Amino acid sequence: MKKIVLTGAAGNLGKILRGPLAAMCDELVSTDIEDNVPDLAENERFVQADLADMTQIGPVLEDAEMVVHFGAIVDELPFEQMWGPNFVGSYNIWQAGKEHGVRRIVYASSIHAMGMYPKTVAIDTEMPHRPDTYYGLAKCFTEDLGRMFWEKEGIESVHLRIYSATSRPGNARALGSWLSADDLVQLVSRAIDTPVVGFTVVYGVSNNDRSPVDNSAAAHLGYRPKDNAEVYAPEILAETGPVDLSDPGVTCHGGPFASATLGVSPMALMGIPEDD
Numbered sequence: 618m619k620k621i622v623l624t625g626a627a628g629n630l631g632k633i634l635r636g637p638l639a640a641m642c643d644e645l646v647s648t649d650i651e652d653n654v655p656d657l658a659e660n661e662r663f664v665q666a667d668l669a670d671m672t673q674i675g676p677v678l679e680d681a682e683m684v685v686h687f688g689a690i691v692d693e694l695p696f697e698q699m700w701g702p703n704f705v706g707s708y709n710i711w712q713a714g715k716e717h718g719v720r721r722i723v724y725a726s727s728i729h730a731m732g733m734y735p736k737t738v739a740i741d742t743e744m745p746h747r748p749d750t751y752y753g754l755a756k757c758f759t760e761d762l763g764r765m766f767w768e769k770e771g772i773e774s775v776h777l778r779i780y781s782a783t784s785r786p787g788n789a790r791a792l793g794s795w796l797s798a799d800d801l802v803q804l805v806s807r808a809i810d811t812p813v814v815g816f817t818v819v820y821g822v823s824n825n826d827r828s829p830v831d832n833s834a835a836a837h838l839g840y841r842p843k844d845n846a847e848v849y850a851p852e853i854l855a856e857t858g859p860v861d862l863s864d865p866g867v868t869c870h871g872g873p874f875a876s877a878t879l880g881v882s883p884m885a886l887m888g889i890p891e892d893d
């Protein structure tokens with residue numbers, strides 16, 4: 618592979634992906650609205666760009682074969698604040714991708730595209746969207762954008778509905794939803810090196826005994842997660858008290874986002890740092 622562009626390179630998941638992506642291509646261009654990233658690989662270049670501004674992000678995609686699009690606001694904020702980075706930003710990536718002949722886009726979607734499904738319903742990749750927030754709505758929009766650009770323009774895309782990508786599972790919900798760093802790297806690698814993906818949706822979840830998702834329609838990716846949150850179960854369940862079954866944050870896949878007021882950050886209200 619000649620050139621890969623990684624957006625959101627300064628973020629938590631971008632940091633994990635930069636090294637493995639650099640090893641998969643001749644040139645990695647890492648980009649973010651932040652002004653730099655530390656410890657560039659020999660074949661890595663950093664470009665500061667705002668996703669919401671086509672004049673900034675568009676030229677970054679010149680000569681790129683693939684884009685790994687992880688840049689976004691990762692929280693629930695008023696719609697007007699999500700619009701630029703999370704909606705227009707996605708449009709800019711696909712539109713610039715078309716102009717520059719990009720072959721494939723790997724997108725960090727989210728469980729929040731499906732967050733209002735009850736936890737007792739096992740969700741697959743064919744079911745209709747049920748977003749829990751404007752944040753989730755932007756993921757739905759981008760998945761549809763990807764499908765349209767595949768069907769109308771022939772740009773392939775893989776949409777990774779990442780659940781909880783944290784260093785270790787932090788609560789009872791994460792016993793099902795956890796995605797380890799190694800499994801994230803495997804998932805992104807398969808999204809890049811599988812010869813034909815067309816338009817694919819896949820859940821980003823580790824090999825958890827309590828995984829609530831069905832990835833069988835994405836079997837062609839060959840994603841075979843290795844880590845299992847169950848090893849943390851005794852410790853986590855011992856610390857878990859009774860739950861409020863009237864709270865959608867408890868009963869729905871979206872967790873705290875499912876009970877959040879639209880436009881109001883559940884992370885800020887509940888002191889949740891990174892568990893998406």
Ligand SMILES: NC(=O)c1ccc[n+]([C@@H]2O[C@H](COP(=O)([O-])OP(=O)(O)OC[C@H]3O[C@@H](n4cnc5c(N)ncnc54)[C@H](O)[C@@H]3O)[C@@H](O)[C@H]2O)c1
Nearest residue numbers: 625627628629630650667668688689702725727779782893
């Ligand atoms: N971490 C999780 O558990 C999780 C779960 C589901 C989905 N995701 C998705 O994965 C991706 C990465 O998540 P993360 O945990 O690394 O989040 P993060 O907030 O650490 O990283 C996001 C990056 O995007 C950048 N960014 C924000 N606005 C931008 C703009 N206008 N232009 C350019 N860059 C901009 C930020 O500066 C940041 O470096 C996001 O798209 C997120 O929605 C993450």
